[in-house]
Amino acid sequence: MAKIKGNRNILAVTGIILFFIITAFLYFSPQLEGKKLDAGDTAHYLGMAKEVNDFRAETGEEALWTNSMFGGMPAYLISVKHGGELLARVQTFYNTLLPRPAGYLVLYCLFFFVLTLLLGVNPFAGAAGALMYGFATFFFVLMGAGHMTKVHTLTYMALVVAGVLMAYRNQPVAGSLVTAIGLSWMLSANHPQMTYYAGIMVVLIGISYLVAAVREKTLPAFLKASGLLLIALVLAVGTNFGRLYTTYEYGKDSIRGASELTTDEDNQTAGLDKNYILDYSYDWGEAMTAFIPRFKGGGMSEPLGEKSEVYRFFEKNQGKAAAKQVTAALPMYWGSQPISSAPFYYGAVLCFLFVLGLFVVKGTDKWWIAAVVVVSFLLSLGKNAAWLSNFMIDYFPGYNKFRDVKNIIVIQHFSMALLGVLAIREIYLQRLDKAILLKKLKHAWFILGGLALLFVVFPGLAGDFTGPTDARLAQAGWPEQLLGALRDDRRMVLRTDAFKALIFISLAAGLIWLYVKQKLKASYALALWVALIFADMWPVNKKYLNDDNFTSKSKAEAPYKASAADQEILKDTDPDYRVLNLTVSLFQDASTSYFHKSLGGYHGAKMERYQELFDHQLFPEVRTLIGGFQKPEAIDSVMRSLSVVNMLNTKYIIYDPNRAPLQNHHALGHAWFVDEVKLVEDANEEIAALAGFDAAEEALVDQRFSEMLKDMQFGGAGESQIELLEYRPNYLKYKARAKNTSLAVFSEIYYPKGWKAYIDGQETDHLRANYVLRALPVPAGEHEIEFRFEPASYFTGNKISLASSLLLILALALVGYSTYKKKAVHEKEVSGKA
Structure with a gap:
């Protein structure tokens, strides 16, 4: 009987994994046609990495340095392969088998599903929870923008947490190995900020289990598990030592390190400037987008239909054609961030289950989850909770290396999803008295449903619906009547989404009520639950990542087309000169780097001294050059005066992509x-x-x-x-x-x-x-x-990575063999007794 049950579980898990794969490719169906995601940051990467990738293709070697942007910089954070990272090769194989972005969605669901199984959740309930987690809008926004290293890193967060929880829940050896593998892959995915945030969550888990160990007098077991987890950390770091060491070494000279300049001391840290770190901060209301997606209007460019007030305004004044054109992309966002491409929506169903979990889940896991939610929320406020942010920047090691602090909500979302699944587990196991459970269900419905209803009836509680873009719209000629119509539409979408949230919460509560009352079988309840999740999340996600985001493979792999100016420059056989492209943003452009060695570029960790050179000298010289075009007859004397531009061997200047470039005869050469x-x-x-x-x-x-x-x-x-x-x-x-x-x-x-x-x-x-x-x-x-x-850091680091990888693989083999032997002995004993 046990064998039959085991076979059924294997079939169930296999079927669930296949369902994840089918679902991912249904969502990303253009991949089945051979298309690729047309994402801005992916194109930027291809521009940044062109010289390095070409060199690798031609020689089979790693360049480790590129001259294609910012005059020259290490390529560690652009495109470098580390031969000693043996475990990372599994990722390469997986990406070939299930290409991104569908492959990443599968991993999000798969590893969260594994976590739920380890926590004793029914496989089908765990699968529903994994879909609820994996379909968070945040992940799709990241994929649509091309932030693939961030996306890739986050896929392993559930695996790392699974290992840590296993270690603290009486499986210290196996849990530590799972942690080591998950963290090794996470580090090799190469987004230190996301790994750092996961680390904050693990620290809070450790503190919670320490408190529990002291209270339950199991401190020796806790210390043993913590010691093994520390070894797992060392091994995971060791397997990626070459990558981490070079990044650490370069970080001191990048904009994420300390500056030697002593100006603006109040804003300086040993990493990024505080203003830069906290520029993208949540406000207190924006956190509500986790529950009501367009609480702050949505993204910077949201489509609206014929029922919108802006549509009616343009239809009345300029006709239907103009109304349709304008409402296809309205500046709906009115939050406090400089820009926001889309809300980070977790799902009304997930939020409801989280609140229900606060009532029905007990034990240590509930408390670390609550701590993660509160801490991540406060840190996501950034400059709006400056007392905490400044403390973290000044005293928490490494925190000053990262910007866009609102991204820490990734651990908030993860924790809320996990508590929601644990709530489902409690309901499924029927460990609570029915009357008590229904009472708690009612409380959760009243809290979250009441909150949604409040904004349906009184949307003005959210604010005045005036955003930072409104002043620019007024300057562009929008009359006050039109701005008023825009504010009315922002109010309307808030009410609409709040009402939808109320509906989804009520349906979710209704399914649980029917199951508890035994009016609905568990299998039907779970099937309806999955349908409810898709109905909630699929339409929202499709607004921000859909079939229109895909393009042909050839275009995705060669995103930039050489202009007439580029083609003229490429005739030059000189192997080493620089190009100044005045037709693009100097520090937000990778297209020039795709064809030339650019004076500018696109990267979040450019060299500190080059950034300072730009701010203090290069940018003023560029402005002088642009001003010189007003008097073409004097342009040669202007170029002669540009000492910094000339010392950087800037041989060509693009001022019109459709015309031949201006050659600078005053460039000082190699x-x-x-x-x-x-x-x-x-x-x-x-x-x-x-x-x-x-x-x-x-x-x-x-x-x-x-x-x-x-x-x-x-x-x-x-x-x-x-x-x-x-x-x-x-x-x-x-x-x-x-x-x-x-x-x-x-x-x-x-x-x-x-x-x-x-x-x-x-x-x-x-x-x-x-x-x-x-x-x-x-x-x-x-x-x-x-x-x-x-760089010795690369070559020495690779040797350490190789040794650590072999050690971790050996540990996996030994534990696997030991487990196999124990199982064989156990089966023999059982067979003998039979």
Whole structure:
């Protein structure tokens, strides 16, 4: 009988997994036609990584550095493969088997389903809960935007939590191994911020179980489990050590590290600036979008139908055609964030089950879940709960490295979904008296249903429906009457969604009531439950990620088309020069990097000094250049004055994509000798001295490098020469002829944690000049100069990753073998007794 029951469970689980796969591909049906997601950040990635990916395809090697954006930067957070990460290869195989985004949706549901099974939830109830979790709008918004590393990282959160709970619930060895595997995959997915938030949740779980252990006098078991989990953490970190070490090392020099400039000290941290960290914060009302999706209007561009007030306004004044055009994309969002593409909706059903869970679930899990919900909510408020945010930024290690703090709601959503499933478990197991259960059900319905009804009747409680975009609309010519119609529509969508929430809550409560009253079988109740989840979530998600978000494979893999200006520049056979594209946002563009080595780029962790160079000198020079176009006859003299633009070897300027670019004849080239060195005291003095200096004649050098200049002989730079012989992203070779022992300045970004300089094959120290560039003392005579990017952090880290991966695989094999042997012995004993 036990064997038959086991076989049935295997069939049930297999069927459920197949249902997840079918559901995912039904939602993302264009994938079945060979189409791919046309997402903005995916296109940005292809632009950022073009040089690195091309180099890998041509040579089979990792470049580790790219010159395609921001003058040059490490490629660790762009596209680098770490050969020592053996477990990560499972992800590569899975992505081939079930390509994204459908594959990611399957993982969300699958690992949450595994978690529910470990917590003793009926498989079919767990499957319903997994769908409820996996269909959160937040995940679909991320996928639609192309935030795939964030999406990928979050798929493993349930697996990590499953392992931790197993360890604390009498399976310390198995739980620790599950944690190690889940965390290893999570880290290799490469979004440290999401992993960090999951870590906050795990800490709260640990605290809750510590309190329980003290109360129940089981502290030794808790300490044993915690010790094994600590080993699991070390192993998971070890399997990704190359990735983590290089990221950590580079982080100190990126905008997420401390600045050497001492301006605006109140806003400075050892990571990002506080204003930047807290720019995207929830307000108290915006958290309601988890329950009522358009509580704050929805996204920045929401479609409305013919019943909207804005439609009626335009129909009356300009006709139906104009009304349809305008209402196809209205600026409905009126929250306090700078922008919001869509609400992060958890589902009315999920929120109702969470509230019910607070009444019917007991034990340690309930308390850590409640703690996660409260802590994540307060932290998501960011600048609107500055007392807590500033404390975290100032004193919590690593918290100052991340922005967009509202993203911490990912652990809030996860915890609420889990408590909801645990509530279903309690109802299914019938451990509560029916009368008490129905009373608690009524309380949950009154609380959440009453809240929904309140906003149906009194939508003005949410605010005045005036958003930050309204002032811009008024400046654009929208009359007050039209703005009033827009506010009425915002009020209308709030009432509509609140009423829908009331309906879904009532239906969910009704299903539970029917089941408890034995008027509905469990199987029918669960089937209706799944239908209710789809009816709640599917239409909302389809608004923000649908078939229109897909495009042909060829277009998705080559998202940028070369303009006439690009094509003209690409005729240049010089392997190393930069392009300034004035037709795009300099620091929010990856299209230029797709074809050229760009002065700008697109990345959230650009080098700190380059960002500062842009803010203080480069941006003013770009404005001067744009102003110069007003007097075309003077443009050559304007370009001559752009010292920073020229020292970065900016050879071409795109001012019109349909016309030939402007060639800058004042670009200083790959390298040059200078006649003078000016020593500066610190970063403040150095960046200020860049204004108006002559980069061709002098170099600005921090006094900390003064010892390297003591044998310099200045003068005669015009009689010295240096030329580039060979270029690769991670290797440059020059031929130099110096009249005296002179200082050569290279139009390459200085980064000493990997770049090594060689003169005639002998390694020699190089220094930083002009705030961001490399410089090298060159002895008199003819020499071969090489720069090689050979970061020890990558090569050493990969060895540690390989060793840790083998150790974890060995541990898995030993535990698996031990489990198999115990099972075989047990079956033999049972057979003998029979």
